Amino acid sequence: MSTLRNDYFLKALQRQSTPYTPVWIMRQAGRYLPEYRATRQKAGDFLNLCKNPNLATEVTLQPLDRYPLLDASILFSDILTIPDAMGLGLYFELGEGPKFERPLREEADIQKLNIPDVGKDLKYVTDAVSQIKQALQGRVPLIGFSGSPWTLATYMVEGQGGTDFLTIKKMAYSRPDLLHHILKTMTEAVTQYLHAQIEAGVDTIMIFDSWGGALSHQGYLEFSLPYMKVILSNLKMLTQKKIPSIIFTKGGGLWLEDQLTAGSDALGLDWQTDISAAKKRVGNHVVLQGNLDPAILLSKPEAIEKEVKRILDGFGHGSGHIFNLGHGITEHTPPEHVDVMLRKVRDYSQQFHTT
């Protein structure tokens, strides 16, 4: 940490005092930025962009160059690198989310599922981490990440994301043994993957449980949360480095108390979860990260400022809040609206950090 010129994000994760509320943006290197679209065009397609450490480094740094008020960077990569390395045939169709050519549904395929060789099949990711760290020159910390086992499994079984999840839920309730086998395998793979990112130099790790909120409470406690917990506790044994962690179950605002048991340093909040109510519920146990509705950034400066203020007021005084959106920034966001948000966070939050 001594090599970082701005370590407020890491300090906030440890509930140490900072002069203002640090901020970063989920999917901050993304299609709303013209410079990102240019690099992506150069790459040919999205997967090439992810798999080329030079280009991944380039787009990771783009938002930092444009927005000096950002307090963290996040590895540019796809959430589905692991199942891709497992041979499921990841592909992207224009204007649609990721899909798999060979969804994982047959018992025989599930039984022979092998974790990828992270050092070989996912070397492009750790190479990108090393290169980004070097390029950052200590400007801000770098966040590494993975999908949660449940979220990766939904993509793998459904063959795509954001559906009604009927295929994987049918498996969950008809053949829980099969699903748990997938989840255990993914837990091992995610652990190795995040461990490799840590060894390559990331300063924080974040687990995105994008589809955890599609489960019932009971289902979440059986199929998603415990596997994130195992990853975090195994990582603590695997590495001497004290790397803070964040878990984010989108749609999981009802289950914050349960999420405390995962042992992460911070919880992500979607925009449905009122941050003031969330703070009361989790007390001093974890840091909260979030939670502006990304749609607000499509509106107008006064509305953006009002909503930023509302969230900062909602959290109130003291450390333990990292400002962010409640979900990834949308591609339709005018880049200048991001400036409005960042400036308001910086200006308005300082009053909450006086000692």
Added chain:
Amino acid sequence: MSTLRNDYFLKALQRQSTPYTPVWIMRQAGRYLPEYRATRQKAGDFLNLCKNPNLATEVTLQPLDRYPLLDASILFSDILTIPDAMGLGLYFELGEGPKFERPLREEADIQKLNIPDVGKDLKYVTDAVSQIKQALQGRVPLIGFSGSPWTLATYMVEGQGGTDFLTIKKMAYSRPDLLHHILKTMTEAVTQYLHAQIEAGVDTIMIFDSWGGALSHQGYLEFSLPYMKVILSNLKMLTQKKIPSIIFTKGGGLWLEDQLTAGSDALGLDWQTDISAAKKRVGNHVVLQGNLDPAILLSKPEAIEKEVKRILDGFGHGSGHIFNLGHGITEHTPPEHVDVMLRKVRDYSQQFHTT
């Protein structure tokens, strides 16, 4: 109520004792039933089916004939009858949700928005209500329904449902005056529509706020909840009949305490909301309706029975629970699995209703 042979659903809505937990199924007249598919084919298309009182009556009664353990029926209709009557050009494409030919986005169109003449343009709905009531011969109560103003407005502005809601949210935060004008107009239309259904004979009304959960907490308190409250209080003034009401904000489990202020007799629960926790939060103020994950019905009898048991155990002793799914039944449901669910509810719930 004296003319009803089975009034347990209505009794439960008034927290009166019943010998078991009453049950019905959202979208119980639907594509999972072969007899429904046959009638729909006869109708030509879905809108014809909705607009023909004879056929609407036929499909409303189909699940009751197949499942004698159902304790309520619900008017077969579409959620978008009102905007259709307002001239937005409702249509359905094969395998997709409802869409509008002319989404409502221009200020000029919004300003000249007129509520439909319910007695004329929506007469097919009240005709269906009268006919269904007659055909039911007092077997079970009939539920009338409408979409909430926010939910209808999202369809109208987005032009379809289930999107990322960026268009309507941009309007909400850039031009709240325009959105409130739409919402006020829809509130008046929904009030007249539900009033007409009540006069035609429905025994209960339910407001489906299918997209309320896409809002932030603050957004819900500004754009969805207050309009449902206005509808319910206006209906109480418009009619002498004491018709119980249910509101259901899907994805709104975080905001149950706020929902209490709407003044409904019951709240719908999606499957993410733990019913035992929900009961503690709402106390004796309202009845709870829900909350089995519809995906469970795709699994196997033992899993269905286990989940039904878990929900009934979760609510525990006493009146004030109406069993249902947490969302509409999916078309892939094997009809015999519905039998398994209904039988388990009937058998297992009796222990909770002994005096």
